[in-house]
Amino acid sequence: MKTDHYDVVIAGSGIAGSLIAKTLTRAGKKVLLLEAGLQAGVALDSDGAYNNYMSYLDRFYNAAAKVPNSPYPILKDAPTSNVLDVVKLTPGGPPPPGYLVQMGPLPFASDAVRGPGGTMLHWLGTTLRMLPNDFKMKTVYNQAVDWPITADDLRPYYEMAELEIGVSGEVSEQTYPDTPAPKAYFGKDYVFPMHKIPQSYLDTEIAKGVQNMTVKLNKRQYKINCISTPQGRNSTPNAKYPYRDVIWNKAEKKLKLTGLLGEKYDYNPVPSIWDAYTGQRCEGNASCVPICPVQAKYNPLKTLKRSNFDHLTIITQAVASTINIDEKTKEVTGIVYKRYNNPDSPEYTTGVAAGKIYVLAANAIENAKILLASGAANSSDQVGRNLMDHMVMLTWGLTKEKIYPYRGPGSTTNIATFRDGPFRSEHAAWISPFDNWGWSWPVFSPGSDVSDGLAMGLFGKQLRDYLNERLTRQFLLHFECEQSPDPDNRVTIDHQYLDPLGNYKPIIHYYATDYMLKSMEAAKTVSDQIFAANGIEDHTVYNPVTDAGYVTYKGQGYTYRGAGHIVGTHRMGFNKHDSVVNHEQRTWDHPNLFLAGCGNMPTLGTSNPSLTMTALTFKAAEAILKQLEK
Amino acid sequence: MANNRADLFLEISALLTGFNKAELQGTGMVATYYNTVANIPQDPNYSDQELAANEANVGFFFEEVNSILKENKKDESKLQQAIAGRLMPLSAYNGLAQSIITLWYTGSWGANVVNAQAYIQGLMWDTAEAHPPGAKQPGFGSWSFPPL
Numbered sequence: 001m002k003t004d005h006y007d008v009v010i011a012g013s014g015i016a017g018s019l020i021a022k023t024l025t026r027a028g029k030k031v032l033l034l035e036a037g038l039q040a041g042v043a044l045d046s047d048g049a050y051n052n053y054m055s056y057l058d059r060f061y062n063a064a065a066k067v068p069n070s071p072y073p074i075l076k077d078a079p080t081s082n083v084l085d086v087v088k089l090t091p092g093g094p095p096p097p098g099y100l101v102q103m104g105p106l107p108f109a110s111d112a113v114r115g116p117g118g119t120m121l122h123w124l125g126t127t128l129r130m131l132p133n134d135f136k137m138k139t140v141y142n143q144a145v146d147w148p149i150t151a152d153d154l155r156p157y158y159e160m161a162e163l164e165i166g167v168s169g170e171v172s173e174q175t176y177p178d179t180p181a182p183k184a185y186f187g188k189d190y191v192f193p194m195h196k197i198p199q200s201y202l203d204t205e206i207a208k209g210v211q212n213m214t215v216k217l218n219k220r221q222y223k224i225n226c227i228s229t230p231q232g233r234n235s236t237p238n239a240k241y242p243y244r245d246v247i248w249n250k251a252e253k254k255l256k257l258t259g260l261l262g263e264k265y266d267y268n269p270v271p272s273i274w275d276a277y278t279g280q281r282c283e284g285n286a287s288c289v290p291i292c293p294v295q296a297k298y299n300p301l302k303t304l305k306r307s308n309f310d311h312l313t314i315i316t317q318a319v320a321s322t323i324n325i326d327e328k329t330k331e332v333t334g335i336v337y338k339r340y341n342n343p344d345s346p347e348y349t350t351g352v353a354a355g356k357i358y359v360l361a362a363n364a365i366e367n368a369k370i371l372l373a374s375g376a377a378n379s380s381d382q383v384g385r386n387l388m389d390h391m392v393m394l395t396w397g398l399t400k401e402k403i404y405p406y407r408g409p410g411s412t413t414n415i416a417t418f419r420d421g422p423f424r425s426e427h428a429a430w431i432s433p434f435d436n437w438g439w440s441w442p443v444f445s446p447g448s449d450v451s452d453g454l455a456m457g458l459f460g461k462q463l464r465d466y467l468n469e470r471l472t473r474q475f476l477l478h479f480e481c482e483q484s485p486d487p488d489n490r491v492t493i494d495h496q497y498l499d500p501l502g503n504y505k506p507i508i509h510y511y512a513t514d515y516m517l518k519s520m521e522a523a524k525t526v527s528d529q530i531f532a533a534n535g536i537e538d539h540t541v542y543n544p545v546t547d548a549g550y551v552t553y554k555g556q557g558y559t560y561r562g563a564g565h566i567v568g569t570h571r572m573g574f575n576k577h578d579s580v581v582n583h584e585q586r587t588w589d590h591p592n593l594f595l596a597g598c599g600n601m602p603t604l605g606t607s608n609p610s611l612t613m614t615a616l617t618f619k620a621a622e623a624i625l626k627q628l629e630k
Numbered sequence: 631m632a633n634n635r636a637d638l639f640l641e642i643s644a645l646l647t648g649f650n651k652a653e654l655q656g657t658g659m660v661a662t663y664y665n666t667v668a669n670i671p672q673d674p675n676y677s678d679q680e681l682a683a684n685e686a687n688v689g690f691f692f693e694e695v696n697s698i699l700k701e702n703k704k705d706e707s708k709l710q711q712a713i714a715g716r717l718m719p720l721s722a723y724n725g726l727a728q729s730i731i732t733l734w735y736t737g738s739w740g741a742n743v744v745n746a747q748a749y750i751q752g753l754m755w756d757t758a759e760a761h762p763p764g765a766k767q768p769g770f771g772s773w774s775f776p777p778l
């Protein structure tokens with residue numbers, strides 16, 4: 001069955017797909033959106049949206065392991081990665097069960113959501129920009145690759161992304177290493193749509209001892225700089241924020257930020273998708289990962305809801321499998337999808353979605369898989385390669401005074417000091433967010449503390465006091481190390497590994513180079529100095545037997561965890577030999593095929609990738625509109 | 631006996647958790663948890679034999695609780711000793727006392743969350759002077775101050 005002919009066909013309704021659908025339909029283009037997840041999840045009317053979202057929340061409450069994917073339906077026909085499947089790999093052994101076929105030697109430790117709205121349903125919401133040197137790693141540090149665009153090129157698109165997501169933050173506090181001062185880097189008068197999310201009590205207490213302390217690393221001294229973190233969750237609107245919308249300017253052939261000329265305008269925080277009075281402010285639910293109950297945190301359904309539905313058709317439960325290509329013109333002629341009625345049954349019907357332009361926006365790993373399955377866009381042999389994530393090393397300890405974690409959004413402050421510096425020619429850079437949720441990530445606190453107390457024979461008031469002393473002092477620090485691109489860290493496919501609909505399961509080859517291991521060693525020395533200087537009793541344990549991401553370097557053990565930042569599998573570059581897409585996110589090989597998502601990023605930087613990816617997606621939307629109106 | 635047992639359950643729950651009876655009642659979970667412990671309604675996943683064994687174990691547990699409370703009415707430190715020695719070991723009544731503590735603190739019974747309310751009412755969140763993630767949200771900016 002072939003669909004009508006659309007201007008643009010998009011696969012995937014995460015931020016990448018939803019943003020293109022919204023921007024294009026509002027410019028009057030006819031769009032078809034294919035989405036692998038359930039029909040119920042795309043409900044945008046008040047009752048439907050509310051009921052479906054509350055079913056997610058209820059699933060979360062009832063889940064024994066409250067992992068990122070716990071609120072969302074598990075679909076046999078559109079399976080996804082899950083951190084519960086991340087286990088220690090045995091060399092030479094068969095891959096463990098799970099959607100990702102983990103060939104190792106190390107497990108890829110991040111997951112994604114397959115459902116309307118995509119993975120940002122359970123993102124944390126951190127929205128940092130990349131730093132200038134992140135775009136030119138080769139030139140400055142002789143590492144990795146340069147981007148074909150600079151931080152300056154991306155600036156107007158960053159501003160669009162910050163409006164789309166609704167960023168709360170203080171520009172004046174964004175002081176980064178080796179980066180022009182905020183006024184120069186962000187623009188003289190630029191402010192974020194909303195003021196910063198208040199930093200946690202924990203942040204203030206820890207920063208008292210950490211701000212400006214000196215640490216030594218590789219014989220150099222660094223002054224620690226703790227700053228507030230910009231984030232995509234609703235706070236108090238900033239009266240100085242000028243923008244209201246991003247619109248297609250037909251005459252100039254550009255996307256433009258617009259204000260309301262001459263009118264006084266207050267930025268309106270974007271509420272929940274079910275009513276205008278819920279989610280206007282972050283209420284401190286402290287469950288942003290895996291689900292914000294009030295939708296004060298941005299999710300892509302908010303973007304999708306602002307599409308022009310006169311021009312938008314959505315087909316759900318439709319899993320894009322391959323793309324058809326005209327051998328002569330190299331043009332894409334359709335996206336082949338398998339549509340299931342019941343997600344637990346292997347029955348499906350096949351359709352072909354047809355349009356002038358096609359966009360794959362199904363997440364970095366899925367995009368690569370679809371391209372590989374179609375033999376498409378791969379003249380550079382880069383499809384599936386350079387898979388990256390932030391390798392997150394955690395350190396944790398007990399503070400002397402009570403700092404009261406388990407309150408507020410996951411993280412509100414970060415140490416920016418090691419985001420850039422000459423050490424990048426030797427080892428990876430990192431960002432260190434303070435974590436507001438105690439030791440829940442590494443050791444499943446507070447449940448594990450209850451078990452510990454019981455194992456000590458405690459009960460009654462003694463148990464209660466023990467837990468109170470312990471839970472109110474738990475400090476957790478992240479070291480999110482920038483993984484550099486490596487052609488051998490990659491996604492491949494094989495007929496041996498198929499899902500119930502007969503689509504390929506992604507096969508993952510993954511390891512950590514010395515460049516990464518060295519950064520964990522360096523980060524640990526920084527952590528040790530911070531803990532020692534502040535009387536934080538170190539409780540960090542890296543367990544060689546039970547930790548899936550246990551690695552050793554120079555005889556010392558470290559454990560990395562996944563950050564959820566799946567990046568690099570169809571990278572952008574300078575020419576058709578070094579990359580899959582150009583700076584407009586169009587594939588070099590197929591004139592009417594665009595890719596959207598973090599797969600396009602040549603390197604990762606030390607920022608969480610979605611803001612940058614959203615900026616790139618605006619660039620893609622602009623290029624598509626230009627191409628349609630040629 | 632059933633009523634009596636339910637009273638005993640509340641009594642011993644307070645002693646095991648360190649939360650007083652009013653605090654426990656405030657969670658609204660007393661009846662649900664009593665039924666969880668007493669396996670009411672009966673879990674269809676168990677064989678008749680397992681059910682009978684469990685029923686007996688729970689019966690002995692409450693008899694023991696009853697005697698401990700009676701014998702040590704006047705002496706708080708003896709009461710504590712009796713609980714420590716006769717209820718808390720994992721070998722005593724299949725570790726039922728520890729399971730009851732875990733139930734109150736986390737809302738989980740074995741590997742399962744009893745229900746959504748059980749998760750939300752978990753005592754560990756109060757103990758941390760916080761709130762369960764995803765519920766009882768304290769309001770914008772509250773996290774920037776120490777708890778009330």
Ligand SMILES: Cc1cc2nc3c(=O)[nH]c(=O)nc-3n(C[C@H](O)[C@H](O)[C@H](O)COP(=O)(O)OP(=O)(O)OC[C@H]3O[C@@H](n4cnc5c(N)ncnc54)[C@H](O)[C@@H]3O)c2cc1C
Pocket residue numbers: 011012013014015016017034035036037068110111112113114115116117118119120122123124125126127289318319320321361362363364366563564565566596597598608609610611613
């Ligand atoms: C725990 C966690 C926390 C995170 N926190 C942050 C953060 O704080 N800051 C940040 O910047 N980033 C964060 N991220 C990363 C962020 O979630 C991703 O970068 C982002 O979701 C990618 O968006 P996307 O639209 O490209 O893909 P996705 O959001 O994954 O969306 C893909 C969409 O495509 C659909 N789809 C998949 N396959 C098919 C197919 N074959 N056919 C049709 N449809 C398909 C899916 O159902 C989904 O709707 C986090 C991730 C995780 C896991």
Ligand code: SF4
Pocket residue numbers: 233281282283284285286287288289291292293294295296297408409410
């Ligand atoms: S802290 Fe709570 S209200 Fe705020 S964004 Fe996170 S989950 Fe939503």
